[in-house]
Amino acid sequence: MRLGWSAGQSSSRMKWLAVITFIVIIAVYTYIYFIQPFSSFWNDLLSNVLSEIASLASALAATMVWAYYDKSDPPRRVWSYFAFGLWLWFAGELAWGYLNMTVGEVAIGIPDFFWIIAYFFIGQALLQQYRILFRPTMRELFGRALVIAASVFALTLLVFLYFQPIAESSSLLETIVNAFYPSADLVLALAALWLARSFQGGALGRPWIGLLVFTFSDWMNAWLQLSGAYAWSLEQGNLLSTFSDILYVVAYLALAYGAFSKWLFLKYGLRPFTETR
Amino acid sequence: MLIHNLTMKDLFSSLPVIHQHVSAGYVNALIQMRRQELFTGVMVTKYPAGEMLASLFWEGDHLGLFQCFEETNLSIPSQNWPLELERADADASLLTLTVEGLRVLQMFLELAVGGGEQSLLSSVELPDRLKKWSLLKEGGLVRISSSQFASIISIAGFADPNLECVDIVDGSAHFSRRNVNNQDAFGSGEYQVVRYTCSNEQDVWRENGLRLAFNPLVQALIARFQELAGRILAERLCDQLSRWCAGGGWKISIGSNGVTDHQFFASLTQAVRAYHGIIRRFQEESSLAIGPRLAENLLREVLEKMETHPRELLVEHLFGRHGLSDSAVVTGKEVTEP
Numbered sequence: 001m002r003l004g005w006s007a008g009q010s011s012s013r014m015k016w017l018a019v020i021t022f023i024v025i026i027a028v029y030t031y032i033y034f035i036q037p038f039s040s041f042w043n044d045l046l047s048n049v050l051s052e053i054a055s056l057a058s059a060l061a062a063t064m065v066w067a068y069y070d071k072s073d074p075p076r077r078v079w080s081y082f083a084f085g086l087w088l089w090f091a092g093e094l095a096w097g098y099l100n101m102t103v104g105e106v107a108i109g110i111p112d113f114f115w116i117i118a119y120f121f122i123g124q125a126l127l128q129q130y131r132i133l134f135r136p137t138m139r140e141l142f143g144r145a146l147v148i149a150a151s152v153f154a155l156t157l158l159v160f161l162y163f164q165p166i167a168e169s170s171s172l173l174e175t176i177v178n179a180f181y182p183s184a185d186l187v188l189a190l191a192a193l194w195l196a197r198s199f200q201g202g203a204l205g206r207p208w209i210g211l212l213v214f215t216f217s218d219w220m221n222a223w224l225q226l227s228g229a230y231a232w233s234l235e236q237g238n239l240l241s242t243f244s245d246i247l248y249v250v251a252y253l254a255l256a257y258g259a260f261s262k263w264l265f266l267k268y269g270l271r272p273f274t275e276t277r
Numbered sequence: 278m279l280i281h282n283l284t285m286k287d288l289f290s291s292l293p294v295i296h297q298h299v300s301a302g303y304v305n306a307l308i309q310m311r312r313q314e315l316f317t318g319v320m321v322t323k324y325p326a327g328e329m330l331a332s333l334f335w336e337g338d339h340l341g342l343f344q345c346f347e348e349t350n351l352s353i354p355s356q357n358w359p360l361e362l363e364r365a366d367a368d369a370s371l372l373t374l375t376v377e378g379l380r381v382l383q384m385f386l387e388l389a390v391g392g393g394e395q396s397l398l399s400s401v402e403l404p405d406r407l408k409k410w411s412l413l414k415e416g417g418l419v420r421i422s423s424s425q426f427a428s429i430i431s432i433a434g435f436a437d438p439n440l441e442c443v444d445i446v447d448g449s450a451h452f453s454r455r456n457v458n459n460q461d462a463f464g465s466g467e468y469q470v471v472r473y474t475c476s477n478e479q480d481v482w483r484e485n486g487l488r489l490a491f492n493p494l495v496q497a498l499i500a501r502f503q504e505l506a507g508r509i510l511a512e513r514l515c516d517q518l519s520r521w522c523a524g525g526g527w528k529i530s531i532g533s534n535g536v537t538d539h540q541f542f543a544s545l546t547q548a549v550r551a552y553h554g555i556i557r558r559f560q561e562e563s564s565l566a567i568g569p570r571l572a573e574n575l576l577r578e579v580l581e582k583m584e585t586h587p588r589e590l591l592v593e594h595l596f597g598r599h600g601l602s603d604s605a606v607v608t609g610k611e612v613t614e615p
Contacts (some may be wrong), residue, residue, distance in 0.1 A: 070509065071507055202566050269565065
């Protein structure tokens with residue numbers, strides 16, 4: 001359908017539409033979280049669905065970016081890994097939501113499998129981006145990948161050693177997996193920060209700002225869960241857990257907005273402002 | 278076959294005379310006609326005493342007037358044109374050129390001064406000699422004459438294998454780009470060859486060097502931008518740059534294969550201004566996508582990878598002491614950020 005809008009108008013209107021949609025999602029999620037207007041089942045279901053919609057939005061936006069690139073474009077490699085990683089995160093959210101609705105408390109299991117595997121693909125995406133930016137030799141690239149893997153391993157080990165004595169109720173696997181999340185998030189956050197800085201001021205860097213927001217919130221969430229602060233906050237009924245849960249949805253939407261904004265630039269950017277589409 | 282030294286006048290002597298024994302007033306009328314018909318090329322006037330004047334035109338602009346002597350050409354200051362053209366009994370000839378051909382001929386008229394290095398070469402020796410000259414750390418202009426044609430060849434030097442040639446055959450000029458490694462670039466026969474060395478002291482030659490260096494620079498910038506941002510954005514960036522050039526009245530278009538430059542610059546300053554503007558515009562547009570930091574790094578990276586001589590020329594003229602950002606040459610800025 002042709003609306004006769006200029007590239008600038010189309011881009012701006014779609015951006016605003018996305019922002020308004022995301023604000024509505026956050027508002028509804030917060031409303032359900034605080035007011036709990038429905039029965040427990042419906043409140044949980046709607047909260048889970050909204051989280052999954054946020055996750056789905058990020059995976060969809062990343063896939064749109066991937067699809068917009070030509071097969072010969074080097075950034076397509078970045079976005080194939082990135083989009084796949086986000087689809088795995090969505091699969092993890094979906095599995096977690098299903099288990100939450102059917103069994104209640106979700107133990108370490110299938111959702112974590114998806115989430116952990118996703119880190120590998122997102123890490124691959126960041127390595128591909130590094131490769132495009134700096135054109136390293138295979139040896140240098142391999143060296144960087146090794147450093148990243150070793151950093152995640154070392155951080156996981158440190159976190160595990162720190163929390164293992166106090167995480168009495170958790171199994172060994174549970175503690176290791178829970179130690180992995182903040183460690184991997186921290187490494188991802190640093191990589192995202194570096195990428196956001198490299199692309200500073202450019203539209204193509206927006207997804208990396210989204211990733212930075214996401215990894216920060218996920219890191220906070222994982223840390224609260226691991227340290228027991230989340231459970232304590234729930235018991236006390238204070239805002240810490242609420243803030244963390246809402247931020248988790250916001251982070252997915254920030255990621256989605258970053259990728260969507262990049263897609264908009266790919267579609268409408270560097271055109272004469274008045275060109276109609 | 279060749280029995281005398283080549284003179285400057287010989288180059289135009291084969292051109293058919295279109296107006297014989299005309300007055301100074303008529304010559305001036307012919308110049309006006311060239312202006313009106315937006316002529317690009319050379320109008321040659323020969324006089325009974327043996328004098329020869331060559332008027333250079335680009336799209337009707339009367340760019341220069343040269344007096345051709347036996348061994349040299351003399352550029353006549355514009356204030357003396359009326360006086361110099363005030364000669365009776367002229368035979369007038371025309372040589373229509375493309376802008377590329379005009380550039381070569383302008384360089385020849387301005388730079389081929391003083392006795393060049395003359396030699397008689399066979400069709401086997403000529404390519405080897407051209408190759409040898411192209412490897413020197415100085416550029417030059419080569420004039421070739423055979424029984425069939427006359428050629429002016431611009432050799433950039435510094436191992437640049439590309440030759441820009443204007444062949445004058447049967448009274449008309451043909452511009453071509455040849456590769457020095459192509460042994461069959463010239464036909465069989467024997468050639469009388471004169472080589473004139475050119476140096477960066479001369480603005481016309483610097484402008485030529487700058488133009489030759491600018492193309493690979495832009496080509497590499499676009500290629501690198503494409504790697505970072507993808508083909509579609511790279512194509513749009515090229516389109517934006519081409520539109521910007523057209524808006525500024527320059528006949529320059531940018532594509533993924535580099536620059537198609539049909540613009541004739543009357544001075545080095547004008548060329549610098551245009552090329553500088555294009556690079557500035559590239560940075561502004563690419564910054565919208567990849568950010569100013571990456572855009573700056575991209576430019577630096579591409580420059581570093583260029584050959585020393587073109588890089589030095591680009592740095593000297595486009596980036597200079599003050600860097601690219603200091604020169605306020607960009608006009609007609611148009612927002613393309615959606």
